[in-house]
Amino acid sequence: MASVSAAAAAASTDSATVSSDACAKIIDGKLVAKQIREEIAVEIAKMKDGIGVVPGLAVILVGSRKDSQTYVRNKKKSCEAVGIKSYEVNLPEDSSEDEVLKHIATFNSDPSVHGILVQLPLPHHMNDENILNAVSIEKDVDGFHPLNIGRLAMQGRDPFFVPCTPKGCMELLHRYGVEIKGKRAVVIGRSNIVGMPAALLLQKANATVSIVHSNTKKPEEITRQADIVIAAVGVANLVRGSWIKPGAAIIDVGINPVDDPESPRGYRLVGDVCYEEASKIAGLITPVPGGVGPMTIAMLLSNTLESAKRIHKFK
Amino acid sequence: MASVSAAAAAASTDSATVSSDACAKIIDGKLVAKQIREEIAVEIAKMKDGIGVVPGLAVILVGSRKDSQTYVRNKKKSCEAVGIKSYEVNLPEDSSEDEVLKHIATFNSDPSVHGILVQLPLPHHMNDENILNAVSIEKDVDGFHPLNIGRLAMQGRDPFFVPCTPKGCMELLHRYGVEIKGKRAVVIGRSNIVGMPAALLLQKANATVSIVHSNTKKPEEITRQADIVIAAVGVANLVRGSWIKPGAAIIDVGINPVDDPESPRGYRLVGDVCYEEASKIAGLITPVPGGVGPMTIAMLLSNTLESAKRIHKFK
The missing domain is CATH 3.40.50.720 (NAD(P)-binding Rossmann-like Domain)
Structure with missing residues (x-):
């Protein structure tokens, strides 16, 4: 940029x-983040005009932690402001790991979703690693998948997401x-x-x-x-x-x-x-x-846009 | 150790x-490597006695570079000395990437093979990344797969192989x-x-x-x-x-x-x-x-043993 x-x-x-x-x-950072969000909004508008697609970000929230709810609400608002469509799943605290995995699988195969984010921390009875690893590497906008980290560490390789x-x-x-x-x-x-x-x-x-x-x-x-x-x-x-x-x-x-x-x-x-x-x-x-x-949310929006551009081969 | x-x-x-x-x-290093090879030989003998399995290492060599041939021959000799069964595929310089991938797939699904090694450098017409990524992460005894590197970088995660x-x-x-x-x-x-x-x-x-x-x-x-x-x-x-x-x-x-x-x-x-x-x-x-x-070959033997122990749940 x-x-x-x-x-x-x-x-x-x-x-x-x-x-x-x-x-x-x-x-x-506030000013820079604002400028980046504006740049992203312009790019998304172009993408919509060009190929009729807008980036989609799915957020999975488990439980009812106040701070997590606030984060998720802010993410949703920020998405809307730049033209990213947001998808949200709220699951009760006592959901099973399988239920979370099922929703991840659905988003993995949904072509209108370009980024998937599982809000952390997860309830204690869930295995973070299993759940984060289930997110498709092409939609891991958080960049936390070990394959992304490995590519980040290696010369001559690039991660899908940072x-x-x-x-x-x-x-x-x-x-x-x-x-x-x-x-x-x-x-x-x-x-x-x-x-x-x-x-x-x-x-x-x-x-x-x-x-x-x-x-x-x-x-x-x-x-x-x-x-x-x-x-x-x-x-x-x-x-x-x-x-x-x-x-x-x-x-x-x-x-x-x-x-x-x-x-x-x-x-x-x-x-x-x-x-x-x-x-x-x-x-x-x-x-x-x-x-x-x-900057963190601005970069999440940037990763989601980047993902949609990559998936739809839009430059 | x-x-x-x-x-x-x-x-x-x-x-x-x-x-x-x-x-x-x-x-x-010569002395330490010798001691490690002796320790590995003892462990492999125990494994063979205990569950009737010996570790297997497959090496794929493409082309006829003298240095690569020497390395592969040394690896084979070192394997035999500690009781690791070695499998070898030699392909001509002008083989296609698909042929190499086919052999990797065969070794990936062969239960007597616990480690797969593609001798580098590969001929220029091949894509190293494609080929190395095809090796099953559970058999990547070289530890070069980005997923292994990512797990190495992360706290709370461990690579399959170092x-x-x-x-x-x-x-x-x-x-x-x-x-x-x-x-x-x-x-x-x-x-x-x-x-x-x-x-x-x-x-x-x-x-x-x-x-x-x-x-x-x-x-x-x-x-x-x-x-x-x-x-x-x-x-x-x-x-x-x-x-x-x-x-x-x-x-x-x-x-x-x-x-x-x-x-x-x-x-x-x-x-x-x-x-x-x-x-x-x-x-x-x-x-x-x-x-x-x-030490490098000694650690390759160590990784191969470790892999066989993990796959067969032998402690």
Whole structure:
């Protein structure tokens, strides 16, 4: 996708308003995500005009977790806004694995569905691995299938889909013109859904990548060598200003609630990076919220469009 | 597998004979590989006694490259020595992809075959990816299938097979008692068959891993931070003594011919690591030849045994 000078311009204006002595440019994920959604809407309109097809995304939700319901509702709304048709299955908490698998099979063979998403976490009595592996590799818009991860890791191979959150991190780096090739990158955290695929993506883009995790000794030393840091570990304010190389690009995936009696809700959300400190040292930084967060759904829409284009050979 | 004090003891004796001022303990891959082959032979004898089954390894060779023929002959000999039954198909250089695929399909459904290996490189008119992907994931003893690589990369998943050469590197570290958890590791090279899976294995063993490659600036700086170095880049003597942290464990996968008028063949084999320099600084080091080399076939035998045990549920 193209780089976006508007985003960068808006960001540099914003940065002055957030903290008077901050020197880092703010990476405005909300703005970038909005631009991407607009680009997707244009592409979908063209596709509809050209071949009479719109992308379809199926979401399977099991149980009635409030947070999952909110996510699914947001996904549905975002789909509608860009012209993706959404399909939804809501199953009770005590459904059997077989019932979920049956719905996956139906969506796998439905030609109007181009992406299938099983909302996590699943109830404890279900085997995540069995269920996620049942999603057709061509419709695995989450990119969590081990075959996709393997292709992501390998040179000369490409995954069908790149997992949404790490894809969003890369997109932010690209749109803000951050050079990756030959740069030192540190990924903090090695989860299957963010840290590990983010490291593979940076590696594929020819960065020299190190992964920092709970067993890493002196994580600050290695992080301080990095031109690019992606923090995805889920520990509030873990990465302090002293961990940051001056001028580095910081992508903060963490969204951690911390007590805040001054907030009406009694808490506020902070990242894995101590923003107050890091923003004085970094060259670019994502805020929390408003950084990586809005990118995840935008990338899900992008993966769904990509899938429909591939299946219908539409360029 | 168990650690081997005999190997370590033998190695420390050897180290004195190789270079008078070398301080590194030599990792004797030849000796370790021999011990592993003996352990495998014992296990196979037990299996044969217990359930009347021996592991079977099928090798498909296309064309008449001298080096490939030598490899295949060595594999066959090694199989026979431990009690693995070997199956071989030799196809002419101008065979079609379909012929190769037909043989793979036959071996996939043959219950006496537990491992299938397609000797690389294949002739240029064939698509490696198509052919390698046709090997049943349960019999992919090379561990090159992207599904295996994906499972290797993911937490909470395990591959059916670990690629032989990187598995051999890890086995050498284990058998020489090198602690991996919490250590800094640098892998030089990121090939699909050695560097990348070696990095994933070190990462799974809780090292803090960095991958150095052709785009890495100042590779010596990051390498010098490593307690463990795996060099697999194919450049003779790339890693100099000054790149090595004192006391580090060095696993040299490279086997590079360099001109040597004093050798009867006119050349000799050297690794990616300048042995003369590195052995004075490292704590442990593999020689070339006689380090990682002999481990690859031993690990292939190990993978074939493992596969037969899994398929026949033999513990």
